[in-house]
Amino acid sequence: MRGTTRTVAVAAMSAVALLAAGCGSGGSEPEATTEAKTGGEITVRGCNPENPLVPSNTTETCGGNVIDAVFSKLVHYNAETAKPEMEIAESIETTDNQNFTVKLKSGWKFHDGTDIKAKNFVDAWNYAAYGPNAQSSGYFMEPIEGFGDTQCAGTANPDDPCEGFTPKSETLSGLAVVDDTTFTIKTTEKVANLPVRLGYSAFAPLPDAFFADPAAFGDKPIGSGPYKLDSWTKEQSIELSKFADYAGDFGGKVDKISFKIYQDADSAYNDVLANNLDITDEIPASALIDDKYKTDLPDRNAQKETGVIQTVTVAPVKVDPDLADPKLRQAISMAIDRETIIKQIFNNTRVPATGWVSPVVDGYKADVCGEYCVYDAAKAKALYDEAGGFKGDKITLSYNADAAHKEWTEATCNSIKQALGVECVATGVVDFATFRTEIGERKMKGLFRTGWQMDYPSIENFLAPIFATGSSSNDGDYSNPAFDKLLTEAAAETDAAASNAKYQEAEALLTQDMPSIPMWYGKTTMGWSDKVTGVKITAFGTIDFSSVSVK
Template identity: 75%
Template sequence: MRGTTRTVAVAAMSAVALLAAGCGSGDSDGDQSSAGGGAEGGEITVYGCNPQNPLVPQNTGETCGGDVLDQVFSKLVHYDADTAAPENDQAESIDTDDNQNFTIKIKQGLKFHDGTEIKAKNFVDAWNYAAYAPNGQYNGYFFEPIEGFGDLQCTGDGDDPCAKAGKPKAEEMTGLQVVDDYTFTIKTTEKVSNLPVRLGYSAFAALPDVFFDDPEAFGNKPVGSGPYKLDAWNKEQSIVLSKNADYTGDWPGKVDKITFKIYQDVDPAYNDVLADNLDIVTSIPASALIDDKYKSDLPDRNAQKETGRIDVLDFAPSSVDPNYDSVEVRKAISMAIDRDTIIQQIFNGTRTPATGWVSPVVDGYKADQCGEACTYDAEKAKSTLEAAGGFPGDKITLSYNADGGHKEWTEATCNSIKQALGVDCVAQGVVDFATFRSQIGDRKMKGMFRAGWQMDYPSIENFLAPLYKTGASSNDGDYSNPEFDDLIDQAAAATDEAEANSLYQQAEALLAEDMASIPMWYGKTTMGWSNNVTGVKITAFGTVDYTQVSVQ
């Protein structure tokens, strides 16, 4: 979408109109970025972390792998770096008359990195593979709206629901049909007014035929379709990308090589940027945020932008740790957290206290959805906990990944909880993000744990359905409320923007009633870079716009 504007056709409500009121954002610092105009070519290094899963778009739901895959795979839709507004990329057109039957035509002549042409079947085959439950793809949930998705799910019970007796009824969704080499259709079970907006998320990327020959090998060295190719994934060390000379899309990169250097902590990465041994650090350690130290460390080499991100504290599912089952206990813990002080002392004001579960940058955001439960009140917190019978466990725990710069704020959060409630609270680090996420996904993580959500696509729905709908892929706390699910479905089917937003807001209000998680703060992404690069720009998603970065 950085280029000629092309609309995505949607009946009754255009995708652009859906976003116009809320996606563009800046901040008090003026959304700084470095000047462009650098030379083509050369190579850069970027702060990276360990991906949780093999690098397959349909199986990647976190930023360590997602930041890489966004460069390796193009999608039907591309999101504008500044506003997140969707525009067609690989899609020639996306048309519907009723928001339930969609016809997608893809551009001819597009190729994967192995030289094979991208055709309609590459989308249909990839989506069916992801939706087929025995394949265990992390993002399979995103295909739930398509007709026939339910028949691809396992029906058994116990530890192996996909065993012979519970094998899915079908292997392909009836709602996907290949019309010709460059056209396919989608039929959804119900109306889904924002479906075209979703199609820029990596789960909807096309996969080449070679993927199906050996998915495991593919995950170690994926064959994509984007402006960069993956050359090497040196586990625990680096991920190396090179420019795709055959890329014909509208958003090519300028540099020839991008190396994501994997660090176990953000502090050494920051120090390497100061020494010009690393080119871009995508977050700033707490020590450098104090008194805006990073601004003097990196004069004219830093940027900050409000982005589609929220940080919350999740609770382990009841089956893993029942100590947090009580809604009143959860609310007491939330009221015991002095967000304002933590933001000032640890983040130097680079966060905004969250008053709900939806980021302010998307249309449909409603302030103060969480109410008093997200307002610091030590006395009310303690009396609420006492009325609930006290905390049933020995201590409250808050887990975090130790490679992400979260030690200071999680410890400060625990201190706040401890002082207000009189209950011991311990912040405990897990070695790295991949291990941390695996423990959560395997339902082995007890207590509370940090969770940061960066929007997949610019919609209020993306902050609610994937995180809190029953069985959703990122529903780490196994939250389930049939009324919430029903409101989400009604909102997705609404063709009137105001009606859809109202229904989503009603669903969000239920999260407050149930205290499904604890909203902490909305994100401002802060980055820094070395003297070696120019053109560094933060997107609306809080990522680097690699189309603009160049070597000095």
């Protein structure tokens, strides 16, 4: 699960300009040219990872973009369609959606030269699941039998649920190594889409070297992907180079990739214009207005609808009880003029969200949010008054200041203020790492921006990781037993249509509780220098490093 920072606009446009005129529309992704060659180096926009680079502890895109280049998984997602394709796995077979046999391809090695074996998957998943290891993606192992026995419980310290507690087991009973190239998975309940999930980074294998020193590993991980990490200079850059012994079908053309860490989108964009940066996945709003980026970067830009959604999450009730009433949250949502914000600030490079699931995945249902996601100042004010109004001094909408969020959060607050008559202030936090730390430590009050880049192409991925009770990306601490029950029932369905219907029922419950406010679905826009070619955007909104080359 990746809480995404990839909102592709920043700007020289004030919130006062919310009601000003604007025009333009997005473009489409160009075809790759024939100027490609193998070798060379490229630089791309990067941002500060929240945590050390361990696959099972990376749940955001700053680290995730690096992880995806450095680690291969059992399954690879097609860059164009997100369709699962076998990578390290030779096969993943089941007859009952509860017992799975995984066979590995031969010839795969880690970057330290050691062979990738079945035990490297089993050991990695056991480490992720074991509660005292506190891995943010550990709950991805929850469907596997024995997960509950690896968890901590029964302590009085909410900040350390493992204090004074030792789980019953350090390993998952549902995992078993058969031989060097085969292992089995048994889930507690039927999980029809388990093979689809196994392409997510939490399921990457880990070499024996990881377990010798996990802390050191996080600063210079030993992966299994087409690129290996050479160095990480904190706050500055992350350097990758091609792994000569990569055995897969999804390798890259360039020899080196440098993630240059930027504090704002404008700086990265200006460096692309000056050919000092090769690719940026964020276009500032100053360049979106009237499609200026297309003039600045003729034939060097692309745009694609992706599995990304932007939301505004309400702080947990224990952190900020002033926003506890669902009617108040619904009123705030109805007070946001999404269409005008998208037109004026994003130059129509977003689509107003009508629910919590992206339209790019199977199972999407339109208008789940109903009237609460449609701007109506009069209805919003009436509902706001019915809820008794906001009891605090002002509503805050926090965002990370090192990416393109300032203008739209200011415009959102301006819309809320105009419709409801309540003070609303957009509040910047220095960078993404600090921002996510404050959210994770439950120190962030009011409203705060959240985004989601799908981990795998499934309606379930937009619901369970974010809203299931206790899930690690549940930033608002939402808990609804009826919601959780529907997720369990949906996962057990063997028929895709029946499963999707259950997930849709679960999503409908979010409308009545409003743990977060849907804002818009993503279109990723990228620009690049005249030094590179073949730049493509994946279905996840990331750079397809297998297609990029130096001219």
